[in-house]
Amino acid sequence: MYKEVSLDPNCLSHYHYYGLLKTAFGFEAGRYVVAPLKDWLSEAYQAAKASEHIEPVKKKSITNFLNKLRQDKAQDKIIMPCYRSHISADSWLNWLEYQRAVRPFNSVISERVENALSFEDIIAGDHSWTTPPTVRVKKTAETIVEALSSLLRWGGNLVIIDQYFSLAANPVLKEIFRFLQAHQHTVNITLATSVNTANPEAVFKREYGASFSFIPKFHLIVVPSKFFHDRYIFTEFGAIKSGQGFDVGPELGAQADKLSFHLCSKEESQEAAVWLKQIIDDGRALSLALN
Incomplete structure (x- = not known):
């Protein structure tokens, strides 16, 4: 985007x-x-x-x-x-x-x-110049990561806030790591989710550490359910928001077959980061370094 x-x-x-x-x-x-x-x-x-x-x-x-x-x-x-x-x-x-x-x-x-x-x-609105505020994205790992590719290519610190974005068996997270093998400029990945994975260190090592040679520092933060309403992916360079999240899904022949990704303001992404830090500091969220 x-x-x-x-x-x-x-x-x-x-x-x-x-x-x-x-x-x-x-x-x-x-x-x-x-x-x-x-x-x-x-x-x-x-x-x-x-x-x-x-x-x-x-x-x-x-x-x-x-x-x-x-x-x-x-x-x-x-x-x-x-x-x-x-x-x-x-x-x-x-x-x-x-x-x-x-x-x-x-x-x-x-x-x-x-x-x-x-x-x-x-x-005149040449298509190579225009940046629509919303992009509709198919629910496949490849198309989701393609929509995020500029931020991933530029690197820095990647933050994912999505209460349903699981550490385990997550094809989008695997596709992100696959993309990063050729673009090794991401320093840290922080995943904030409400999905409480059993033995996350072992899961991370088995599903990602064993499969990819380039692995940025990875922090898992387990946050209270429904604490974050919208879902975000952001770095120092930009932020994308999705009310439906960033997960894959089957085609059902419905309007909901595609995700809507929106450009997110710097203020809102910074506010989300502040809230994330606050609930870690006051003990409402569990923070784990997985590598």
Whole structure:
């Protein structure tokens, strides 16, 4: 559900792209600019400063904003996923060429790259740009994990809060581990569930530890039933919410055959994390490190 966008820093020589950068990217937007932050900001700053299309007052707005991005360690407009971070280049154009060989971007925005999106394409709602707030997903392990794949690919700390998401005999959890074998950037996985698995250490070792070579640190938290109403999967980069959860299910020829995944606000995901910590601290939840 989250998209990787390569935005040409030279676009900042036009004021409308400044508005795009400021409002259309981030945790809650469902897309990020992917770039080496300092290099990209330097090129964008020079493009804005040298622009003949922007009046001085508006230039100042752009350069001030770019300076704030440089200084703000918590900025969430521009990211550099670990799997792309080994590549450097002397210009954005060369960097783009190298990165496309690693993995294509969901979209490239540029006025000077062939077949890239322009501002007019974005306004027109090009499908490679749009991020629908809700995605309907078949109840198979493969399609569920595919919908989560950007967050899993980017890595970090993965939190799953779903009272019915079992540690044992869970095809979605197995598919997550299978995906992570090729994308080894997840540091920790925390599963908060109300399903109380007997001997969870043995279950984890048998079903996952024995099957996969790459296993992040894994914490199981058994929470009170019905403590969390919605179900969440989130990392530092984004959050997805599903009222129906993240489990597989048979096709019954009904509207409920598909799950609905929604982009979740940063505030709500942080609130869920705070509640999770609180019930661990006050003894209402059992927390176990399984590896």
